[in-house]
Amino acid sequence: MKLTSEQIIDKSAKWVVSFFIASAGLWLLAAALLAYCAAAKLTDPFFLSTFEFFTYGKVKIAQANAFVYGWGGNSIFAVTIWIIARLAQAELRGRFLLITSGIIWNIGITLGLMGILDGHMNSHEMLEMPSEIWPLLFISYSIIASLVIVTHRSRSNHETIAPQWFILGSLLWFPALFIIAWNGLEINPARGTLQAVLSMWFGQSLIWLWLTPFALGVAYYLIPAIIGRPIDKYYLAIFGFWCIALLAPWSVVHHLEGGPVPMWIPAIGTVMSIAMIFPIAVASTNFHATAFKDIGIVWNSLPLRFVIFGTLSYTISSYIGVIFSLPAVAKLTQFSIINEFHFNQRVYGFFSMIVFGAVYYMLPRITGKEIPKGAKSFHFWTSALGVLMLLLAYLIGGLTHGVLAQQPSLDWASSVINSIRPYFLITQIAFVILGFSQLVFVINIWKVLFPNPFQYFYNNSNNSAKNAIA
Amino acid sequence: MNNIFKFSIGIFSALAMAWLAFVIGAKEQFGDLEVTSSVLDENKLIIKGSELYPKEMVGLAHQGAKEYVSLGCTTCHTQQVRLFTEKKKDGTLKVVPGFDIERGWGKRPSLPRDYIFHEEVNLGNTRVGPDLANIGTRDYSDNWLHTHLFQPQLLVPDSICPPSPFLYKVTNIENPNSIKIINEGNSDKPHNYIIPSIRAKRLISYLKSLSQNYELPEMAFVEVEDVEVVEDVEVVEDVEVVDSSKLPDWLAIQISSGKEIYMKAAPGGGLCFTCHQPTGLGIPGQFPPLAGSDWVLGNKERLIKVTMHGLMGEIEVNGIKYNNVMTPPGIPPGSLTDQQIADVLTYIRNDWGNSASSVSPAEVANIRSKNKDRAPMQMWTNAELNSN
Numbered sequence: 078m079k080l081t082s083e084q085i086i087d088k089s090a091k092w093v094v095s096f097f098i099a100s101a102g103l104w105l106l107a108a109a110l111l112a113y114c115a116a117a118k119l120t121d122p123f124f125l126s127t128f129e130f131f132t133y134g135k136v137k138i139a140q141a142n143a144f145v146y147g148w149g150g151n152s153i154f155a156v157t158i159w160i161i162a163r164l165a166q167a168e169l170r171g172r173f174l175l176i177t178s179g180i181i182w183n184i185g186i187t188l189g190l191m192g193i194l195d196g197h198m199n200s201h202e203m204l205e206m207p208s209e210i211w212p213l214l215f216i217s218y219s220i221i222a223s224l225v226i227v228t229h230r231s232r233s234n235h236e237t238i239a240p241q242w243f244i245l246g247s248l249l250w251f252p253a254l255f256i257i258a259w260n261g262l263e264i265n266p267a268r269g270t271l272q273a274v275l276s277m278w279f280g281q282s283l284i285w286l287w288l289t290p291f292a293l294g295v296a297y298y299l300i301p302a303i304i305g306r307p308i309d310k311y312y313l314a315i316f317g318f319w320c321i322a323l324l325a326p327w328s329v330v331h332h333l334e335g336g337p338v339p340m341w342i343p344a345i346g347t348v349m350s351i352a353m354i355f356p357i358a359v360a361s362t363n364f365h366a367t368a369f370k371d372i373g374i375v376w377n378s379l380p381l382r383f384v385i386f387g388t389l390s391y392t393i394s395s396y397i398g399v400i401f402s403l404p405a406v407a408k409l410t411q412f413s414i415i416n417e418f419h420f421n422q423r424v425y426g427f428f429s430m431i432v433f434g435a436v437y438y439m440l441p442r443i444t445g446k447e448i449p450k451g452a453k454s455f456h457f458w459t460s461a462l463g464v465l466m467l468l469l470a471y472l473i474g475g476l477t478h479g480v481l482a483q484q485p486s487l488d489w490a491s492s493v494i495n496s497i498r499p500y501f502l503i504t505q506i507a508f509v510i511l512g513f514s515q516l517v518f519v520i521n522i523w524k525v526l527f528p529n530p531f532q533y534f535y536n537n538s539n540n541s542a543k544n545a546i547a
Numbered sequence: 548m549n550n551i552f553k554f555s556i557g558i559f560s561a562l563a564m565a566w567l568a569f570v571i572g573a574k575e576q577f578g579d580l581e582v583t584s585s586v587l588d589e590n591k592l593i594i595k596g597s598e599l600y601p602k603e604m605v606g607l608a609h610q611g612a613k614e615y616v617s618l619g620c621t622t623c624h625t626q627q628v629r630l631f632t633e634k635k636k637d638g639t640l641k642v643v644p645g646f647d648i649e650r651g652w653g654k655r656p657s658l659p660r661d662y663i664f665h666e667e668v669n670l671g672n673t674r675v676g677p678d679l680a681n682i683g684t685r686d687y688s689d690n691w692l693h694t695h696l697f698q699p700q701l702l703v704p705d706s707i708c709p710p711s712p713f714l715y716k717v718t719n720i721e722n723p724n725s726i727k728i729i730n731e732g733n734s735d736k737p738h739n740y741i742i743p744s745i746r747a748k749r750l751i752s753y754l755k756s757l758s759q760n761y762e763l764p765e766m767a768f769v770e771v772e773d774v775e776v777v778e779d780v781e782v783v784e785d786v787e788v789v790d791s792s793k794l795p796d797w798l799a800i801q802i803s804s805g806k807e808i809y810m811k812a813a814p815g816g817g818l819c820f821t822c823h824q825p826t827g828l829g830i831p832g833q834f835p836p837l838a839g840s841d842w843v844l845g846n847k848e849r850l851i852k853v854t855m856h857g858l859m860g861e862i863e864v865n866g867i868k869y870n871n872v873m874t875p876p877g878i879p880p881g882s883l884t885d886q887q888i889a890d891v892l893t894y895i896r897n898d899w900g901n902s903a904s905s906v907s908p909a910e911v912a913n914i915r916s917k918n919k920d921r922a923p924m925q926m927w928t929n930a931e932l933n934s935n
Contacts, residue, residue, distance in 0.1 A: 122708060127712055133619065133622065135617075200616040200669060230551060246558055267570070267574060267578065270659045271570075271577070274569055275569065277670075286562075323564075326565035326566075334629075335630045335656070337656070337658050337670070339577060342569065408631065412673055413674070416672055417673075482646070482674065483646040485795075486796075489650075489677050490703045490704075490707075
């Protein structure tokens with residue numbers, strides 16, 4: 078049988094991509110478990126309270142790290158490798174090194190999370206894993222990123238398109254952000270609140286410049302690929318890309334509104350956050366103008382349904398985010414659980430949903446096996462329900478929290494916190510639903526990736542025996 | 548866009564601009580802050596011989612900061628009192644108390660200078676728990692803090708703060724290292740003492756070191772009633788005092804609720820006016836006045852104790868002797884809640900020409916917990932009050 082050029086590329090990427098997706102799935106489950114644990118501890122503080130490993134602060138931070146670096150990192154590698162190879166129309170290079178560095182990345186995160194739970198946490202946002210782990214992670218990331226760029230540079234078509242800019246941008250931004258933060262916090266540590274500015278800047282930029290552009294790039298790739306029509310008003314995409322590149326690193330500091338830093342820092346953050354309306358509008362126009370002309374395809378194709386859920390969630394909640402960055406509103410909500418809304422809508426409602434779509438699109442092409450439609454559909458509806466519940470609870474709960482917290486006559490624990498406890502309960506239920514949904518996802522992909530784990534060796538030995546006879 | 552190297556240079560230079568501002572620029576601006584005195588002389592120099600702030604942490608507190616980070620306390624606690632400003636008519640900014648200060652979490656907004664001795668700057672970004680920037684200056688005893696760390700729900704029943712029993716050893720026997728658990732309500736608990744581990748001691752030492760209870764040249768205390776001002780970190784403008792006679796809402800609410808309790812002769816009321824009179828002047832020779840009284844305007848603890856348990860025997864108010872019995876206020880006697888006691892005391896401290904600080908429910912709760920062994924109707928005597 079003669080393979081098409083696409084099939085040759087898919088075959089070259091098969092094992093690498095499978096490895097990263099499989100490990101991403103396991104991290105997703107680990108994160109779901111930790112998320113449930115953390116949510117349960119907010120509704121009942123005595124839940125597992127005798128174990129120091131499971132103190133709320135540790136579990137919560139371990140969850141965020143497992144989610145962003147474990148699930149996020151691995152799935153970014155998997156999807157990046159495949160899309161870049163496909164767009165370059167080149168076979169994947171350096172497969173062995175990619176898997177080796179992937180293993181190092183995963184070992185690094187495992188050790189890092191164990192470090193957090195064991196009490197070796199760092200105080201910097203999204204850099205909480207112990208300092209000793211980071212060189213390991215950085216090196217393995219750099220190897221993976223360089224090999225992706227090698228594949229990209231061996232492309233046959235010189236012209237690049239939007240998905241490549243966004244995905245490569247995200248690939249390059251992470252190490253740059255890391256070097257800046259690492260230099261300012263560990264190698265040459267800043268003093269006083271300078272540290273807090275930098276740590277906050279890194280934690281927020283990571284989401285805006287690593288997860289966000291990646292997910293946007295995937296959407297730019299999948300929407301036209303599935304619908305079979307070019308992106309509407311494609312010429313705006315380049316404007317959107319440079320807007321994010323220029324504005325995002327400035328906008329994130331609006332979280333310091335009123336804090337012990339010079340006033341210009343949050344002020345510039347607020348101005349830039351408002352300017353973020355442009356890239357949000359561009360992405361929204363590009364995606365939705367294209368997709369909503371063929372709403373039937375969106376409905377019928379599961380990968381696309383996931384992607385459009387993600388882009389819609391991105392648009393709506395980014396606008397909400399702009400509103401919450403206005404100083405008058407920020408003073409009310411900035412320390413409330415609305416922060417959880419922002420984080421979860423980015424990583425669940427937007428990033429993860431798009432990655433789910435990409436994985437469902439990619440897997441049948443790589444492995445040649447279909448995932449049952451019912452299982453995918455179940456995953457979609459439970460995810461959608463869980464995400465909506467979670468986000469609404471955090472949004473309404475966050476507003477309640479913020480408004481009540483500014484009444485000095487209300488007692489803190491018995492009035493302010495008690496009135497948001499029902500929302501914690503809702504998030505706990507939402508995490509159970511999400512956990513189930515993610516379990517289904519992981520079973521779906523593992524069944525396709527490793528239909529029968531033992532048969533592989535068996536077949537191989539059989540084949541070699543046959544070859545020997547022939 | 549097509550050449551990966553030019554592309555990287557493009558995105559990195561976009562990033563570098565933000566780096567120049569937030570890392571290099573900010574460091575240039577406030578990376579070299581040092582200790583200073585509360586006020587500067589006319590040449591903007593430190594006044595010789597005056598106290599210098601902020602104070603350096605002790606070693607144990609530095610270690611405690613690491614424990615604080617390792618237990619993830621930052622997830623729920625901030626350490627910053629925010630700056631709230633209002634634009635005045637002439638366009639300058641005025642510092643207003645804002646709800647962080649009204650809540651009693653600090654006397655002034657936090658400044659970069661407050662953090663120069665912090666190795667870990669735990670500003671935090673979520674307040675599921677209260678702000679801790681000034682936890683060291685609030686009147687919590689070691690007992691209270693250790694009990695709270697051990698099991699917050701013993702002191703604050705509605706708290707969702709995770710207990711940390713792994714930092715303590717529980718025991719029944721009192722010894723020099725043990726700490727008596729403050730145990731309200733559920734006294735049937737088998738263990739009465741905890742022995743803090745070194746980690747718990749570090750953590751408490753750190754919490755007690757958190758204090759921004761001093762004025763800095765950049766920022767004076769912001770009073771809830773009369774608002775002072777000031778400005779940005781670098782630009783020093785004239786300090787001006789704005790007098791505002793309007794009460795903040797929460798205080799007005801407390802006073803009006805207190806007045807109701809003072810005058811009410813039904814359950815939930817205090818029945819105070821029957822003896823002390825609606826005028827607050829009392830009845831000469833029989834019941835002492837509250838207006839201008841040294842007992843009312845003076846020591847809050849004594850006042851709270853008397854309101855909680857009553858008072859009997861000879862006392863002296865403003866130099867005049869009285870000998871009578873005051874049953875604990877409330878119907879039935881002694882039934883006033885912490886909030887009600889706080890309200891009624893705030894009221895009597897702020898009517899009939901009196902003007903003194905308000906009383907918060909937390910202060911009442913604190914004193915109630917200190918005297919939890921006292922029987923409800925066991926009235927205080929002057930000698931007992933003075934001996935404490």
